[in-house]
Amino acid sequence: QVQLVESGGGLVQAGDSLRLSCAASGRTFSRSAMGWFRQAPGKEREVVAVISWSGGYTSYSDSVKGRFTISRDNAENTVYLQMSGLKPEDTAVYYCAVTSRYYYTTTQQDDYDYWGQGTQVTVSS
Numbered sequence: 794q795v796q797l798v799e800s801g802g803g804l805v806q807a808g809d810s811l812r813l814s815c816a817a818s819g820r821t822f823s824r825s826a827m828g829w830f831r832q833a834p835g836k837e838r839e840v841v842a843v844i845s846w847s848g849g850y851t852s853y854s855d856s857v858k859g860r861f862t863i864s865r866d867n868a869e870n871t872v873y874l875q876m877s878g879l880k881p882e883d884t885a886v887y888y889c890a891v892t893s894r895y896y897y898t899t900t901q902q903d904d905y906d907y908w909g910q911g912t913q914v915t916v917s918s
Contacts, residue, residue, distance in 0.1 A: 795819035795907045797889050802912030803880055807914070813874040815909055822846075822891045823867040826898040828905060829874045831914075833887035838902065841887070842874060845898040845900030852900055856882070879916045886911040 803811040813829065828843035841855045842863035851863050862875040872889055890905035897904075 796815045797891065797909035799887065799889050799909040799912040802887060804915045806915065807918050809879050809915055810875070810877045811864075811879065811914060812891075813876065813887055813908045813912060813914075815872045816876075817870040817872075817891060817907075821867075821870055822868070822896055824895040825892050826894075827865060827872040827889065827891045828900070828907075829863060829889055830902060831883075831887045832911075833882075833885040836847070838888070840900045840902065843898060843900050844872065846896055847875060850898055852898070876914070879914075881918045884915050885913075885915050896918055 796818045797815055799815045809811040826845050829841040830838050831841050838913045841857055844863045844865050848865050853870045860878040865872045885888040888911045889909045891907045892904050
């Protein structure tokens with residue numbers, strides 16, 4: 794059974810940094826793209842960042858570009874999201890996800906087959 798478990802969320806002040814982790818178990822995803830998405834209260838879930846199977850390609854939403862960095866460790870079956878310069882508008886539940894397709898990188902949520910339970914990030918002003 795595939796499981797994705799996020800960790801690292803919390804309550805921080807504007808300008809602070811956080812590092813989210815997402816550990817996958819049940820199968821290896823070393824040939825699959827992984828991504829981070831978020832959902833703020835009253836809003837639809839949106840893509841934050843995605844990373845290719847090798848880590849050689851990354852894509853970010855305009856709202857986090859230059860502040861967030863996605864990375865992965867295939868040996869550990871883990872994806873990370875380093876968040877710096879946090880703003881109140883970054884407050885959301887953050888989800889990691891992985892696609893079951895091989896060698897295919899996408900920002901479309903519908904293409905991701907496995908999702909974590911989410912971790913809350915709250916940024917106070």
